[in-house]
Amino acid sequence: MAVRDKSEVIGQNGLVVLHVAVGHKASVEIREPRDVLSLTRKVNGVSIQVVQDPNFTTLKTAQTLPWGAIRAQGPEGTQVRYRIRTRGDVTGTPEFD
Template structure:
C-alpha cells in the first residue's frame, strides 16, 4: 500500500512512536543511526515486546494490529531518527538496508 521515508526526534521521555497501525500489517526499518536504538512493539493494543533480534528492523502482522499496534524507538533525548515505514501489501518483513554502510 505504501512505502514512506520519515524522520522523528526522541523527546524527553526517551521514547518516540514511529508508526501506529490499525488492522494493517506494517514494518519499520531504521536507516540512521544504525544499531543504537531499542525498538519495541505494542501488539493488539496491550502486549509490549522489545525487539532483540535486529535493533534496526521490526514488523507487525495484521492480526497483531487489531485493534491497533505501534512500533516505538527508545534512545537518548534529542536523537534524530531516519526510518522507512512499509504498510499493507508493500510489507516484505525482510530488512532492506541490512548490508548498507
C-alpha cells in the same frame, strides 16, 4: 500500500512512536542511526514486546487489532530516520545494511 521515509526526534522521555497500525501489517526499518536504538512493539493495543533486531521489526495484521505500534527508545534529542512499509508493500526482510 505505501513506502514512506520519515524522520522523528526522540523526546524527553527517551521514546518516540514511529508508526501506529490499525488492522493492517506494517514494518519499520531504521536508516540512521543504526544499532543505537531499541525498538519495541505494542501488540493488540496491550502487550509490549522488545524487538531483538534494533534496526527492523514488523507487525502482522492480527497483531494490529485493535491497534499496534512500533516505538524507538534512545537518547533524548537523537534524530531517527526510518522507512515505513504498510499493507502489500511489507517485505518482511530488512532493506538496508
